[in-house]
Amino acid sequence: MHVIAIANNKGGVGKTTSTQNIGAAIATFANKKTLLIDLDPQASLSKSFGIYLEPHKMHAGTFLLGKCDLKDAIITYNNSNLDILPTSMELVQNKEEIKKTNNFPFNLLHALEKYKTSYDFVIVDCPPGVGTLTTIALTACSRYYVPLQAEYFSYEGLRDFISYTGKISSINPNIKLGGVFATRFNPHSRKNFSRNLIQAVKEQLGNRFLQTYIRDNIALSEAQAKKLTIFDYDKKSNGAQDYYNLTKEILYGEKF
Ligand SMILES: Nc1ncnc2c1ncn2[C@@H]1O[C@H](COP(=O)(O)OP(=O)(O)OP(=O)(O)O)[C@@H](O)[C@H]1O
Numbered sequence: 171m172h173v174i175a176i177a178n179n180k181g182g183v184g185k186t187t188s189t190q191n192i193g194a195a196i197a198t199f200a201n202k203k204t205l206l207i208d209l210d211p212q213a214s215l216s217k218s219f220g221i222y223l224e225p226h227k228m229h230a231g232t233f234l235l236g237k238c239d240l241k242d243a244i245i246t247y248n249n250s251n252l253d254i255l256p257t258s259m260e261l262v263q264n265k266e267e268i269k270k271t272n273n274f275p276f277n278l279l280h281a282l283e284k285y286k287t288s289y290d291f292v293i294v295d296c297p298p299g300v301g302t303l304t305t306i307a308l309t310a311c312s313r314y315y316v317p318l319q320a321e322y323f324s325y326e327g328l329r330d331f332i333s334y335t336g337k338i339s340s341i342n343p344n345i346k347l348g349g350v351f352a353t354r355f356n357p358h359s360r361k362n363f364s365r366n367l368i369q370a371v372k373e374q375l376g377n378r379f380l381q382t383y384i385r386d387n388i389a390l391s392e393a394q395a396k397k398l399t400i401f402d403y404d405k406k407s408n409g410a411q412d413y414y415n416l417t418k419e420i421l422y423g424e425k426f
């Protein structure tokens with residue numbers, strides 16, 4: 171089982187959209203049993219799959235607290251290889267409880283131990299920032315990927331984030347930056363600065379800057395509104411092509 175975190179200290183950069191569609195591509199095209207975990211109390215990933223939990227249902231928060239089995243909380247997408255562990259606003263309170271547990275920040279790592287043979291891939295959608303939940307995800311993962319939106323991006327922000335994740339290696343020696351990739355990128359933009367920024371990041375990160383970028387594509391938002399992955403909504407869209415290529419680059423690049 172490979173655990174991957176999709177994280178960035180910035181909000182609204184495409185973490186959730188990337189989790190959903192990289193997950194769908196791994197499950198569908200690579201035919202791997204895949205679990206997506208929604209670790210953001212905003213529950214955007216859950217909602218993107220049409221999952222709206224009623225109060226007191228089992229979810230990612232109760233799973234992290236050891237109060238339920240995975241099978242009691244997961245929802246399978248369209249009879250496929252793709253399971254989702256959804257979340258709800260209750261995760262805000264759960265988070266405070268989780269912080270006080272003896273095994274913090276190893277909660278997710280330990281909770282998943284039992285399921286090592288149940289999934290090939292687990293992908294965790296982190297909330298923006300480097301708080302409790304992101305820390306738990308980074309402690310459990312072997313690779314993390316950072317979506318980067320050039321227009322709203324500062325190089326210092328990325329550097330600070332990567333230096334934070336570097337500190338996690340003292341408690342999780344397996345953690346490695348899988349890659350940084352550009353999202354909502356318009357290669358024909360006349361805004362030179364976004365291309366220059368991307369160039370600067372490429373020079374700093376070398377081959378950790380992935381070659382595939384995700385173009386700005388409205389079909390990605392439309393798919394989420396229809397509660398579908400991009401491949402089920404419009405497999406010919408730029409979004410579908412880009413996430414297919416990105417997933418190939420991730421899988422082959424890492425030799426999973
Ligand atoms: N490549 C894209 N083209 C067009 N719209 C996109 C693209 N990627 C994401 N979006 C849209 O941008 C918005 C923010 O994306 P998303 O929710 O994936 O970001 P996020 O980093 O998870 O945000 P948050 O930090 O709030 O969790 C969503 O409405 C999504 O549909």
Ligand SMILES: [Mg+2]
Pocket residue numbers: 185186187210214215295296297
């Ligand atoms: Mg999100």
